[in-house]
Amino acid sequence: MKTEDISLFHRIVETGSLVEAADILNLPKSTLSRRLQALEDELSVKLFHRQSRSMTLTASGSHFYDKTTSMMSSLEETLSELTNEKTDVGGHLRILVFPIPELLQITQGILHFMDLHPSITVEIIVSAEPQDMIRNNIDLAFILEDSFNENEMVARHIMSETVHFFASPEYLARAGTPQTPEEISDHNSILFRYPNGRIFNEVPFGQDMVLSVKGNLCVNNLSVCLEATLAGAGIAMMPLPFCQDYVKTGQLEMLFKDSAPYEGKCYLVYPSRRYISLASQRFIDHMLIELENCSQTGTCNQIAKIRGAIKPLI
Structure with a gap:
């Protein structure tokens, strides 16, 4: 058999x-x-x-x-x-990646893993839509906190990202600039829907605050959220690396600069109801080391910018 x-x-x-x-x-x-x-x-x-x-x-x-x-x-x-850790492993991995700013860093880590194990084949699925990992035969996923069922998944925290409020100068000139975080509820916010269906309208802020936001536009993709913010549709909460180039050029303004930002977390998850393959085990170990090295050296963002812009790929 x-x-x-x-x-x-x-x-x-x-x-x-x-x-x-x-x-x-x-x-x-x-x-x-x-x-x-x-x-x-x-x-x-x-x-x-x-x-x-x-x-x-x-x-x-x-x-x-x-x-x-x-x-x-x-x-x-x-x-x-x-088997030795350096022994080549084979098989096929289907990997789901939520469209986050670190998408290219994760892709580079996957490609490096494939170089180390030439017998491996990989399918990368970039999606912000809900995915049944078992039914769709997805081995591993890089997704944000609060967007998966912890009872059905094993989750490894792999990276954190500071998240801030941003708005275009045009929107602020029209609607005014909120001076305190509490004033955000009086403004039009661009809402975000997580893959699990939850709308991000109760927004964590700093270490112990939760702000209620409302708006007339809801999206499930960071690129669309960014474009809407640049167009003056409202105030959006987005990761700093995703927006910092637009802040430098004056196309966006970061609000509440003196307040501590919210720290969003990304997890590497896999279904708890399925046995985990040797290829998946090796991949998890590889990515934990790869992303830790990126975090310590700060070189990954530089490499990503050299190889191509993040925005069109998300």
Whole structure:
């Protein structure tokens, strides 16, 4: 019995469809169906009730899924213990990245990991939309705090970013400049919707304040938020690195400069209900080191600017 066939079985379970699993795995449906049938023949049990549009587990299939999930996890852990950290690993990783200012830093880290492990193939999915990581076979994700379910995910804090209020000179000339954070509620704010559906209208400020904001525009993408702010649509709360070039040119003004900024956190997460592959384990270790080095040396932003502007890629 091949462990790869068991992994394919897991993907079918998690998508609930042979067609969807084949699309995500980039395999012909006929190949996936044949390998599933071979697995059932080897086990001498029926794993799925096959229907026209979906597949549901039989009692035997459910039992096999539960038992093999822990088995595959133990196998990957054993392989990790036996193999040298520099030993090449293979496999395919699907990585979701929330469109954050550090997108290029993360991309550089992924490319470096691929250089170290030439047998690895990677798919990078940049999205601010909600994604079911299990159903969409996403191995790892870089996403913001409060945008994922902690009960379903294992999360590693990997970076923090200072977040400030910004507005264009045109908006401030028209609506006036708020002098205190409490006055922000009297202004039109550009709202932000997190991937989990939550609208960011109760805004943390400093260390212990929460400000209520309201506005006539809600977005789920930082680039759109930035463009709307530059156009004078309202006041927006955005990461400083994303806006600092526009502050330098006078296109944006940072508000409440004397107040302590809010610190937003980004996490590297993976589903707690799925065993984590050896490739994923190595990737997590690699990115933690890579981003820590970036933070200490301050070189990553410089490299990102040399290789290309962040704005068009987000």
